[in-house]
Amino acid sequence: MRQEVEVLVVGAGQAGVAMSEHLGDAGVPHLVLERHRIAERWRSERWDSLVANGPAWHDRFPGLEFTDVDPAGFAGKEQVADYFTAYAEKIGAPIRTGVEVLSVRRHAGRPGFRVATSDGIVDARFVVAATGPFQRPVIPPIVPAGAVVDQLHSSAYRNPGQLPAGAVLVVGAGSSGVQIADELRRSGREVFLSVGPHERPPRDYRGRDFCWWLGVLGKWDMETPPQGAEHVTIAVSGARGGHTVDFRDLAAGGVRLVGMTSSFQDGTLTFADDLGANIAAxxxxxxxxxxxxxxxxxxxGIDLPDEPQARLLGPAPEAAAGALHLADAGVTSIVWATGFAADYGWLQVDTFDEKGRPRHRRGVAAEPGIYFLGLPWLSRRGSSFIWGVWHDAKHVAGHIQTQRGYLAVGEAA
Incomplete structure (x- = not known):
């Protein structure tokens, strides 16, 4: 295959589908390439029982509602993936699946980029990297291989039966970590949960979901994170109909809480003395x-019911241990719910800083003709969420349309 296209969109997850909708509405010729299936990460890189963290009325695009989920309910991972597949069909998105983008390089002496794929060459005037924030699972190099029977990232975790018999250490206090730890404990496992810095919003308050509160309080539209909170995770859950995450409840249910995982030596894992501080924050x-x-x-002057019991917090749980000899504690597996890093090795253009982070402004890269979509804080707090990526895509599509207008004048002169 060798073809030319005005805009090439790399990735057909929520970002790529949103980008295709806005480009299509603007009449911009484009192609979306996806190395697997549409919304594949929802299907194959999430645990079996995962549901969306926001209610169905919120975690969707404006043009289509979930047909199989109550608006106040939380869609399962397969329902979310099916939703994006249906959305792509609805808008007639020109998506080719099973094609991997191998490299993107700027043409020499002429506009655009040469894109090498697993199915040939594509020449594109503009390229949108819509691969999202969950690209390369990060496991801190703390516990050496062989120290326990199994170590895996949360993206590889599926269900309790997947893990060897024995206790489990879950590292990470965000949505993934707390939900996996809770599921494992409910399955009868002994579970240790390593808790780091986190935000802990109420699932709902005074009859409104926290997504609604963040909306009316303007927090989704925050353009920059609070100082020091750039990578702080959010502990919230839609599991079992949705509930507020409280580490006190987890401890009362038998999950043994410890501080941040810090070091490993001679079979013993050491935790920071910060559990109380993290829970207090x-x-x-x-x-x-x-x-x-x-x-x-x-x-x-809104008439919403008072909820004084929401402020009743019990004593903070104490750390179960400051150090843990894994063998003596019967820990046979560690699940690292420690996030992801970007992987743009295929994008070989001059638009990254010394740490490999994309240099952009609201998704418009420092390298002309390159765009990013779906990244955390791309333009606002909500940028990496389903509804947020749709609005960011509209801005990026508008910028591409404007640049096409300038180029058309130049070529006609």
Whole structure:
């Protein structure tokens, strides 16, 4: 295959599908390449029981509702993947699956880029990297191979039966870590959960989901993260109908909490003495949101039921251990819910800083003709969420359309 295309979109997850919709609405010829299936990461890189963290009325694109999920419910991972497949069909997105992009290089002496794929060459005037934030699983190099029977990243975890018999250490206090730890404990496993810094919003408050509160309080539209909070995870869950994550409840249910995982030597894993501080900081973010919500209700005269019990927090749980000899504790597996790193090795253009991070402004890269979509804080706090990526795609499509207009004038002169 060798073809020319105006815009090449790399990736057919939520970002790529959103990009295709806006390009199509603007009449911009384009092609979307996806190395697997549409929304593949939802299908094959999530655990079996995963559901979306936001309700179906919120975690969707404007042009299509979920047909098989109550608006206040939480879609399962297969339902989310099917939703994006249906959306792509609805908008007639020109997606080719099973084609991997191997490299993107700028043409010498003429506009555009030479894109090498597993199915030949594509010449594109513009390239949109819509591969999202979950590209390369990160496992900190702390515990050497062989120290336990099994170590795996949360993206490779599927269900409790996948793990060898024995206790499990889950590292990470975000949505993935707390949900996996809870599932493992409910299956009868002994579970240790290593808790780091996190935000802990209420699942709902005064009859409204936290997604609604973040919307009316303007928090989804924050353009930059609070100082020091660029990588702080959010502990929230849609599991079992949705509930507020509280580490006190996890501890009461038998999950043994420890601080951040720091070092390993001679079979013993050491944890930082920061569990109390991390839980206190999470509580502060939780109570702070309740304060802002209450002030919003008063300021706008909204009739929402009081919920004073939401502020009743019990004593913070104590750390189960400061160090853990894995063999003595019966720990046979570690699940690392420690996030992801970007992997743009295929994008061989001058638009990355010294740490390999994309240099861009609202998705418009420093390298002319290159765009990014789906990254955290691309333009706002909501950028990596389903609804947020749709709005960012509209901005990127508008920028491409404007540049096409300039190029057309130049070529006609």
């Amino acid at each position: 999470g509580d502060a973010s939780y109570l702070g949101l309740l304060d802002e919500a209450d002030a919003y209700v008063v300021r706008n």
